[in-house]
Amino acid sequence: MDDGARVIEAAGARRRYGGGFEAVRGVSFSVARGELFALLGTNGAGKTSILELLEGLARPSAGTIRVLGRDPYAERASVRPRIGVMLQEGGFPVDLTVDETARMWAGCVTGARPRQESLDLVGLGHRSGVRVRQLSGGERRRLDLALALLGRPQVLFLDEPTTGLDPQGRHDTWELVRALRAEGTTVLLTTHYLEEAEALADQLAILHQGRIVALGTPAEVTGARxxxxxxxxxxxxxxxxxxxxxxxxxxxxxxxxxxxxxxxxxxxxxxxxxxxxxxxxxxxxxxxxxxxASLEEAFLAIAGQDTHAGQTGEGIAA
Missing domain, CATH: 3.30.70 (Alpha-Beta Plaits)
Known part of the structure; x- marks a missing residue:
């Protein structure tokens, strides 16, 4: 992959917190334009800490982070308009309607797509007049995604995007993500669902105790088992x-x-x-x-856990 194709780059990235705790310990990977990269890991593996570095919310303690060729923390003003971020929890005012929430968010975005278009993309167009407090958990996740798409992002960060969705909603979200990727959007995804990572990812990394312990295509990672x-x-x-x-x-x-x-x-x-x-x-x-071997088996081997009878692979990559 040539440098011009690298949209996301982490090189020896480290992140330390107060008291000397190091949550990210020399992580390196790159994501090409139009790729979907899945970041998996055990609880406390460092996924959120890495996401915050990539989103420009924190500066690495050591190493470098680049998004679209720029430092997302030091050059946040130039990077932020070109990325979309879907957090685990949006925290929107519950008394606003879906449309009012989208209008408020669109006011903070340069070159926002029409609100109704963004809501229609995630299947919420018919709920535009409903207050946020009346939405189900799955519908709130759809709203989170709709707002992340308002700015037509070149890079999209999705933090557990299908949590709380029913199977049909999860399938619809997968199809939307595939369509965005086909249009050239670069996607970095964290997920609880190993099946989701296996179905969507061009590349994936499994984190354990702040380090990447497996990196490659899903077939390469599972092929080692x-x-x-x-x-x-x-x-x-x-x-x-x-x-x-x-x-x-x-x-x-x-x-x-x-x-x-x-x-x-x-x-x-x-x-x-x-x-x-x-x-x-x-x-x-x-x-x-x-x-x-399945991705679940590779993950469990890394996590040092035993596979329990009947386990489906869901909910073990928090």
Whole structure:
């Protein structure tokens, strides 16, 4: 990626608070024009601290931050009109209507798009006369997004944009973000939902204790983890009856709720050998499931947590 394509850059960025606590410890990454970059992390990993540096709300203790080629803190007056920011909580006056809130916000934005257009983009056009206090939590998140889009931003910061939305609202927001990215908007996203990051991100970073511990495309990050093959054996058959695990390329195995789970970094080889063995011995493999590692597994491995049965991956990347 050439320098002209780098819209967001962090190089060795650090952020210390009073008392010497260092929330961000030498973070480096860059985001190209039109890319969506997802920032994930455990609680207290430093995501909010990095966002505040990128948004120009704080100066790094060390290292450099650049947005659109400029220092967002020292040159805030030139950077702020070109970015949109959606915070976790907007904090808007609850007695104003949706339209009045948008009108107030538009007065602070240079070259604002029509209020109704921005509200229509997020599906709130029909609620323009409703007071903010009467909006649901999901509708308030839509309003937060509508206001972030008023200035036609070149760079959009989205801090957990789909929290509180129902599945349809989340899907609609994904489609809107994809459309903005296709138009050339650069997006930096934090999210509770690993599925969201996997579906939307061109690149992602996983933060842990103030450092980036995984960086790349979703496929690159998940590709570093073993694939998994799960199946049930019929009565009378046991894992010890399978071919030797080294021959299968199995790194480790486990029994989970009566099913055999094989972990391998050679998925095609292992699956082919397993199916050949099952066919030769006429052994039906019940509910056979083979898949590469998920982003959830990569995240949990980094976080040092155990995957709980039935966990969907939602709500673990706060």
């Amino acid at each position: 073993p694939a998994r093959i799960a199946f049930g054996l019929p009565p009378g058959w046991h894992p010890g009856d399978l071919p030797p695990f080294p021959e299968l390329g199995v790194l480790r195995h486990e029994l989970r709720e009566g099913r055999v789970v094989l972990h391998t970094d050679r998925l095609q080889h292992t699956l082919t050998a397993l199916l050949r063995w099952a066919e030769q011995r006429e052994v039906p493999l019940d509910r056979l499931d083979a898949r590469t």
